[in-house]
Amino acid sequence: MIPWLTIAIALPAVGAVLVWALPRVKAPDTVSETAASASAGGGTATAVRTKAPAATGGPASAENAKRITLGFSLATLAVLVAMALRFDTSDAGSLQFTEVHEWIPRFGIHYAVGVDGLALALVLMSAVLVPLVVLAAWREHDDREDGGRGYFALVLALEAMMIGVFAATDVFLFYVFFEAMLIPVYFMIGRYGRGNERSAAALKFLLYSLAGGLVMLVSVIGVAVYGGTFLWADLVGGGSALAALDPSTARWLFLGFFIAFAIKAPMWPVHTWLPQAAGASRPGTAVLLVGVLDKVGTYGMLRYCIELFPSAVSWFVWPVVGLSLVSIIYGAILAIGQSDMMRLVAYTSVSHFGFITLGIFALNQQGQAGAALYMVNHGFATGALFLLVGFLVARRGSALIEDFGGVQNTAPKLAGVFLVTGLAGLGLPGLAPFVSEFLVFLGAYAFSPVPAVVAVVGVVLAALYILWMYQRTMSGPAGEKVAGFKDLSAREAWAVGPLLALILAFGLYPQPLLDVINPAVERTVETAVDASEEGGEE
Template sequence: MIPWLTLAIALPAIGAAVIWALPRIKTPAGGAAAADVSAAAAASGQAGAGTATATKARPATGSASGDPALTAKRLALGFSLATLVLVAVMALNFDTSRAGGLQFEEVHPWIPHFGIHYAVGVDGIALVLILMSAILVPLVILAAWNEHADREDGGRGYFALILALEAMMIGVFAATDVFLFYVFFEVMLIPVYFMIGRYGRGADRAKAAMKFLLYSLAGGLIMLVAVIGVYVIGGTFLWTELTDPGGALAAIDPATARWLFLGFFIAFAIKAPMWPVHTWLPTAAGSSSPGTAVLLVGVLDKVGTYGMLRYCLEMFPAAVSWFVWPVVALSLVSIVYGAILAIGQSDMMRLIAYTSVSHFGFITLGIFALTQQAQAGAALYMVNHGFATGALFLVVGFLIARQGSARIEDYGGVQKVAPKLAGVFLIAGLAGLALPGLAPFVSEFLVFVGVYAFNPVPAVIAAVGVVLAALYILWMYQRTMTGPTPEKLSKLPDLSARETWAVAPLVALIIAFGVYPQPLLNVINPAVERTVEAETGTEVAVADGDAEGVEE
């Protein structure tokens, strides 16, 4: 049996190690500067508060073939593409008729004395999230090709960190041992911390990285207490045994189950992020390079919502009904509050981050509506949001690379001089507001249908977020892409071939899954059915308005 998941985790990890092992870039006598670092690339990642700072040229390293920075980029792209091919082949071998259960399972003793295993496996939801991660990483590498060329290491460290992060992302979605999940959950913070603090934008990037780290560590420590509690009561860390209806965790005292549920939920709510523990995201995204923001918002935040589905709902079904309405209320606040704050932003990176707070409100609302349509829509939303937001962040990154600014007021009339860039911006923006025919619409529609079946009132309130989404997206597009073109933008270059290759796959996926989402739903639905089955008694009670739920 081929260890698909182990290979998918190991391949990018090996790539990161190989890149780190490359010779360090040394400054030759005289400190000659590399001539191939463009001004646009130098501005990218160095601009803060809307103004590009002076460029520090990367030292010359000889011929291109002997340039460790260029070699690092090529290796990073090669390893990420190899990982994508591996994950794609694995997906083709996935049996959709058994998508509700775990496949490609591997269980090996890791620390036997404490019952800890290296255990991995995927159901339909985990599979599509791993596939989404594998697609986004090479596109981010391609888009960020010259983003950190002015650094002393030519961006070598950044590309190594991306591959290390990819290994952690695949691992966290694949883990079926709760302790192993916790390890991946925490270790993935390290590459993101350095990607923001060392390779971010603006003077406050170190503070933003620290805020991200502190919020995530606080949530992780709370979850660690819950993980220990689960082991003490359940006698194992294996998720398959902990979710067994006849297992020790199934007979847990209701009050204890609620506390353990809360320990996991707080960590996932911070990661998601939900209001009121969302404030780290706009700060981190606003100080990140666009490539980092894509992985931060497009993938890492999905760990929170995935964790709610996989761990909160399936391990503690008896506690779920007690938290349904509080979580629904927080989700509705996230939807409306995030959208309102997005409207008032002058920085495009922060604006997109606030839109994601709103979008994640829809996802958590769908998860805790406890209906099959809503949870299927929420799972599908995770994937479609990653593609749509990824495209939007990358296009904004291309603008920053050209002008050194993310401020909306520094643009205008871009569609006249860069029509391809403006076109991609429009498609990604329309996907963000869930326009029919584009992928997020199907997700949002399923969430609304499922939530309305659960209770019409939250569905009506959530609809306010749809109206506000049209406002913040179209207003941003109008101010940046339409109107007269300022003199400083009159020679703004359109998308290059490399940039086109970076965003074209995302545009194609947004349109393809908007027209025909069934391949994803065929994989997601059986896994969702399993989750809903675990909540059958709770679902009926909630639908009938019984806040106490059903305990058998």
């Protein structure tokens, strides 16, 4: 049997090592002319030969780094697409392509991977976004000494960990990938970010994530102690040792996982790291941070909180629904008041993740299917929006909304794509996020009409922050600040075009995604409902 997932994890990891190990190519000598001091007999010009610092990576090294990164990311995508074509959609609720190997036998820890329909969708989403980020960031780091070589190595390292965290079926292995992702992201923000606050933003991201991870580690150890194993497949279901846990212990273990996932998601009030981190990030980093890494939080809620501790879920439902509603409204209101486009998009994601957690804890088929679909569609729509903001920042040298205006007059294609992507973010019918939002509303209303009605306010506010941003940046007469703007280049079109195509395709025909997501969601709903009924009987 071909170890598809191991190959998909190993490819970008090997690529990261190769990019990092590229030989430093000494920059060529440069010749400049300086006028010598004129003497009594007449002045002469002398050529002065200067050398670039020996420590810098030359242009060849930087270009090779980009090509290798793009090649390995495309190879990883090809492997995962080949794997997906062999995925049995009739059994999408079960783990497929599983591998289980002993890793640390003394503690019962395994290298165990596998994917059901939900994990497959998120793994493919991650693999699609990475090469597009590489294309978008092709010229982003040309002004650095290493030409961005270190950045592209970090992108590949992060891709390996993102695939690993969604594919892990050993709880300890999941925790390792969960924490290891922090390292490349920290350097992608702190070293390769933008602005004077990038170091502080990277540190805040790291501290918040480490705090959540340490809390989760206590629950991970608790799972092994009470469940007798780290293997997820042996921990779920009525026959597992965790099913016999007393309610108090189950609630504490649930809470340990939930706090870490709420920080990662992020939910109000532990969301404050995200706007600062996204605001200080390069657009490509923001795409992976918000488009993929934050999904680990909501994925973990479905996969670990609900399926491992279903007896504790009913006790937390209403508090989580309440936090979700606050996130929806609070994130949207703060997005309206932002002057920085990167921070604005980050706050919209706080609001969007409120919809996702609302759907998850509605505990019914429509809500959780909508939440799972929302994870994928949000990755594509918000990823495209961050890339487009990045294109604007590259042209103007600023992310401030007030520094733009009238872009549609000088770059109509860029403005048009920006509008479509923004409309996707506010849930316009015919675009992918609408289907997700609609299913979440159905699930929330079936759970209780009140949360569904409150959540509608978030949709109204979304129209305000998206359309107002578009009006202030794209419409009106073109001023001097944007007079020299170029329209979308071929490279930029290749970076954002596939995302736009996916947004349109899944908006008109979401069934292929739902076919692989629904069976996994049905299993989660059945687990939670059965536990709730057993608790009621007791």
